[in-house]
Amino acid sequence: MIPVDRHTLEVSSQDEPRGLSSAKLDRRDFMKVLGGGLLICFTPTLAWAQESGRAFGGQQLPKDVGAWLHIAADGQVTVFTGKVEVGQNIRTSLAQLVAEELRVPFDAITMTMGDTDLTPWDMGTFGSRTTPTMGPQLRTMAAAARQMLIDMAAQRLKVDAQGLTAADGRVTDPQSKRSIAYGELARGEKLVKVIAGEQALTQAADWKIAGTPVPKAEGRDFVTGKHKYPSDITRPEMLFGAVLRPDGFNATLASIDTSAAEKLPGVKVVRDGDFTGVVAPDAFVAQRAVAAIQSKWTVPEQPSNQGLFEYLKANPETGRDDGPQHVAGSVTEALAGADVKVEERYTIAYIAHAPLEPRASVAEWNGDKLTVWTGTQRPFGVRDELAQAFHLSANQVRVIQPDMGSGYGGKHTGEAAIEAARLAKAAGKPVKVVWTRSEEFTWAYFRPAGLIEIKAGARRDGTLVAWEHHNYNSGPAAINTPYNVANQLIQYHAAKSPLRQGSYRGLASTANHFARECHMDALAHAAGIDPLEFRLKNIADPRLQAVFQAAADKFGWSHLKSKPERGFGIAGGVDKGGYVATCAEVEIDAGGKHVRIRRVVQGWECGAIVNPDGLRNQISGAIVQGIGGALFERILFANGRILNPHFAQYRVPRFSDTPQIEVVLIDRKDLPSAGAGETGLVGLAPAVGNAIFAASGIRLRSMPLAPQSAAPGEPDPAFRS
Amino acid sequence: MGDFVLNVNGSDVRVNASPEETLLSVLRNRLYLTGTKYGCGEGQCGACTVLLNGNATRSCLVAIGSAAKSKVVTVEGLEQNGNLSPVQQAFLDQGAFQCGYCTSGMVVQATSLLREKNDPSEEQIVQAMEGNICRCGTYPRIVEAVKLAARLQSKGASR
Numbered sequence: 001m002i003p004v005d006r007h008t009l010e011v012s013s014q015d016e017p018r019g020l021s022s023a024k025l026d027r028r029d030f031m032k033v034l035g036g037g038l039l040i041c042f043t044p045t046l047a048w049a050q051e052s053g054r055a056f057g058g059q060q061l062p063k064d065v066g067a068w069l070h071i072a073a074d075g076q077v078t079v080f081t082g083k084v085e086v087g088q089n090i091r092t093s094l095a096q097l098v099a100e101e102l103r104v105p106f107d108a109i110t111m112t113m114g115d116t117d118l119t120p121w122d123m124g125t126f127g128s129r130t131t132p133t134m135g136p137q138l139r140t141m142a143a144a145a146r147q148m149l150i151d152m153a154a155q156r157l158k159v160d161a162q163g164l165t166a167a168d169g170r171v172t173d174p175q176s177k178r179s180i181a182y183g184e185l186a187r188g189e190k191l192v193k194v195i196a197g198e199q200a201l202t203q204a205a206d207w208k209i210a211g212t213p214v215p216k217a218e219g220r221d222f223v224t225g226k227h228k229y230p231s232d233i234t235r236p237e238m239l240f241g242a243v244l245r246p247d248g249f250n251a252t253l254a255s256i257d258t259s260a261a262e263k264l265p266g267v268k269v270v271r272d273g274d275f276t277g278v279v280a281p282d283a284f285v286a287q288r289a290v291a292a293i294q295s296k297w298t299v300p301e302q303p304s305n306q307g308l309f310e311y312l313k314a315n316p317e318t319g320r321d322d323g324p325q326h327v328a329g330s331v332t333e334a335l336a337g338a339d340v341k342v343e344e345r346y347t348i349a350y351i352a353h354a355p356l357e358p359r360a361s362v363a364e365w366n367g368d369k370l371t372v373w374t375g376t377q378r379p380f381g382v383r384d385e386l387a388q389a390f391h392l393s394a395n396q397v398r399v400i401q402p403d404m405g406s407g408y409g410g411k412h413t414g415e416a417a418i419e420a421a422r423l424a425k426a427a428g429k430p431v432k433v434v435w436t437r438s439e440e441f442t443w444a445y446f447r448p449a450g451l452i453e454i455k456a457g458a459r460r461d462g463t464l465v466a467w468e469h470h471n472y473n474s475g476p477a478a479i480n481t482p483y484n485v486a487n488q489l490i491q492y493h494a495a496k497s498p499l500r501q502g503s504y505r506g507l508a509s510t511a512n513h514f515a516r517e518c519h520m521d522a523l524a525h526a527a528g529i530d531p532l533e534f535r536l537k538n539i540a541d542p543r544l545q546a547v548f549q550a551a552a553d554k555f556g557w558s559h560l561k562s563k564p565e566r567g568f569g570i571a572g573g574v575d576k577g578g579y580v581a582t583c584a585e586v587e588i589d590a591g592g593k594h595v596r597i598r599r600v601v602q603g604w605e606c607g608a609i610v611n612p613d614g615l616r617n618q619i620s621g622a623i624v625q626g627i628g629g630a631l632f633e634r635i636l637f638a639n640g641r642i643l644n645p646h647f648a649q650y651r652v653p654r655f656s657d658t659p660q661i662e663v664v665l666i667d668r669k670d671l672p673s674a675g676a677g678e679t680g681l682v683g684l685a686p687a688v689g690n691a692i693f694a695a696s697g698i699r700l701r702s703m704p705l706a707p708q709s710a711a712p713g714e715p716d717p718a719f720r721s
Numbered sequence: 722m723g724d725f726v727l728n729v730n731g732s733d734v735r736v737n738a739s740p741e742e743t744l745l746s747v748l749r750n751r752l753y754l755t756g757t758k759y760g761c762g763e764g765q766c767g768a769c770t771v772l773l774n775g776n777a778t779r780s781c782l783v784a785i786g787s788a789a790k791s792k793v794v795t796v797e798g799l800e801q802n803g804n805l806s807p808v809q810q811a812f813l814d815q816g817a818f819q820c821g822y823c824t825s826g827m828v829v830q831a832t833s834l835l836r837e838k839n840d841p842s843e844e845q846i847v848q849a850m851e852g853n854i855c856r857c858g859t860y861p862r863i864v865e866a867v868k869l870a871a872r873l874q875s876k877g878a879s880r
Binding site: 646 | 751796799813
């Protein structure tokens with residue numbers, strides 16, 4: 001027998017407002033919802049590692065239930081987790097892990113995700129944390145549930161549990177050949193068990209369902225248009241809302257005339273301080289009404305692209321923690337004795353996430369209870385935002401996150417949810433708010449711009465001896481070098497950002513890898529050593545060595561020679577448990593101005609692979625998304641206004657930008673699985689920059705590398721793409 | 722406001738709307754055919770693509786007043802007797818999506834391409850699909866899915 005406590009789901013109130021677990025679901029309520037069966041809950045004892053990004057620190061994982069699992073009388077298994085599916089495929093991969101440990105077919109599992117009334121509290125889906133943290137929790141819970149079912153079967157069969165086996169949703173006694181289905185064991189029960197601590201888990205080498213390319217759960221609904229995204233939700237008597245936007249950031253309202261809007265049929269104008277919104281019986285009239293409002297705004301003088309990086313260096317954010325300085329030895333002394341020295345500055349532009357589904361919410365009030373359907377990576381965070389905005393307790397707010405049209409780190413916040421709820425409250429009916437593309441480009445938040453300064457030195461034989469790296473504003477993610485260097489000084493400097501900024505897939509890992517890997521390349525060239533050889537010489541971690549070697553072998557690195565019209569570059573690193581190495585081939589046209597990425601080979605390792613097909617899709621997709629930030633994506637702004645808030649002006653990667661992509665996966669079944677949604681993005685930009693240098697001898701140090709045109713106040717770009 | 726009759730996915734429907742309201746808005750908000758997506762409202766992303774009288778068209782750029790009496794096929798109209806169309810089947814088989822928000826528009830655009838060219842080259846596929854954005858970056862799989870769909874379609878035709 002395994003130690004399992006048997007008691008009702010009781011939760012102290014001190015964790016308020018932290019989720020249903022702290023809300024009110026006791027065993028009776030739960031069983032009413034689920035109609036009997038077995039309910040298994042898991043309390044994590046794992047310490048929560050702080051998310052490496054900024055903007056949502058502070059919240060600790062509560063010391064209550066982290067996930068639960070229900071087994072119904074028909075054998076169907078429902079897993080409840082606060083994580084959300086946004087295209088990264090965890091609805092499928094987490095179900096595979098549960099099916100594996102519970103010994104049920106994949107199809108027996110249903111995942112209930114991101115619903116604050118039904119799932120346990122969760123901080124949010126970001127930081128590549130789902131696979132390494134939720135994965136083991138679900139596996140542990142499923143393994144304990146399996147043992148519980150075996151024990152129950154032993155009692156029924158009146159045999160020793162030791163000899164019983166579990167497979168395909170049944171417990172079998174090999175001696176007597178008798179067996180009982182899980183559903184049969186659950187039938188008539190109303191059992192709640194809470195599990196804490198560790199369980200023996202199935203080794204990845206023995207996986208039969210996990211580790212295989214199971215197709216995306218509910219995939220058919222995506223090719224038929226049946227899947228309901230947040231913007232597709234409809235409620236009875238629902239109205240449509242739209243919000244009047246200021247003329248610029250930090251603007252104040254000078255005057256307003258809403259009379260023309262109010263004359264439109266069925267339109268109600270809602271005003272509250274500087275907030276003005278409309279509700280209308282249909283979406284068309286709502287947009288027309290908001291356009292009919294005459295408003296004048298006072299927009300204060302604000303920084304622009306021109307001089308941005310000097311501004312970031314000169315304006316430290318004093319209230320924010322810069323994080324620890326990383327110091328070893330003496331960079332100054334080591335540089336003095338180095339044979340080769342390189343000192344450079346690198347810049348990274350603000351970019352937009354531009355998820356294809358913009359922010360969208362439907363809000364419905366029922367007395368003082370508020371329900372909101374919205375696209376967010378943090379349903380519980382948005383619930384708390386709503387509770388705060390409307391002076392409600394967390395229990396009075398329910399946020400439901402239908403699998404959404406992605407986020408890439410851009411949907412942590414609840415703007416549209418609050419707007420819809422505000423308008424719904426005023427209208428007395430459910431209201432839907434869907435942001436326009438230009439609203440999404442303007443009023444969401446951006447990946448931080450950054451300035452990175454590096455000075456470094458090496459010996460003639462290629463030994464790295466000194467590394468000093470300062471990052472202004474873009475962030476501390478992956479700021480520390482994975483290379484062996486005896487003398488280091490590495491520091492992130494928080495700055496006052498002229499634009500609203502936040503998480504983006506990979507956080508500052510892209511910026512720090514871009515600067516570091518271009519700098520490594522420059523050092524290798526200065527020392528006259530092959531860039532791959534130079535890296536391998538200074539890497540101690542065999543996992544990083546292995547991805548570099550795997551990518552280079554597949555690419556044919558050793559026999560490829562760059563020439564003016566064709567360049568080959570390499571870059572790599574490690575972050576959030578994922579190891580990446582990227583080789584890029586670029587073509588430069590005869591005029592020497594136009595760059596195309598022709599081929600990318602990426603080596604990837606993140607421990608034991610849970611779903612190789614989903615993983616390939618993620619890594620390949622990250623490369624394609626990375627092309628935008630590497631070559632041409634950037635936000636142009638002046639005086640509190642975004643100058644390119646449309647896809648016609650803000651270029652994103654399209655079919656014709658896509659190179660031949662080869663992904664080389666290394667499956668380390670002996671190592672824990674890490675997340676793979678982010679780090680696959682970070683190698684592309686430096687690999688391309690290094691390839692352009694190899695072809696042309698021109699070192700580009702700004703992302704994007706080859707924009708359409710010069711930003712205001714900047715010289716013409718050396719290359720276009 | 723006016724009454725407009727359209728043929729949507731094989732059935733005649735009457736809608737009462739302003740003639741300037743977009744076909745996209747009518748499909749989504751009046752006919753509850755939410756498979757067709759809003760992505761930009763400016764004809765730049767392809768998420769709202771439908772077949773209008775057989776041609777792949779950005780429904781966000783079509784005023785309902787100009788589409789009266791037209792034949793509209795949305796992603797919901799591609800299944801036949803519960804069977805996926807070759808393009809739908811190919812997207813599913815190739816796993817040619819991540820979040821799936823662009824998929825409706827991609828599937829309709831590819832359907833239109835394969836009606837014009839039953840065996841398009843990779844270059845022709847890229848050219849035909851260039852106006853459709855996938856922010857998750859699944860373009861290589863979509864290209865493979867269109868190639869597979871061409872094979873499935875020719876197999877179906879010869880059966």
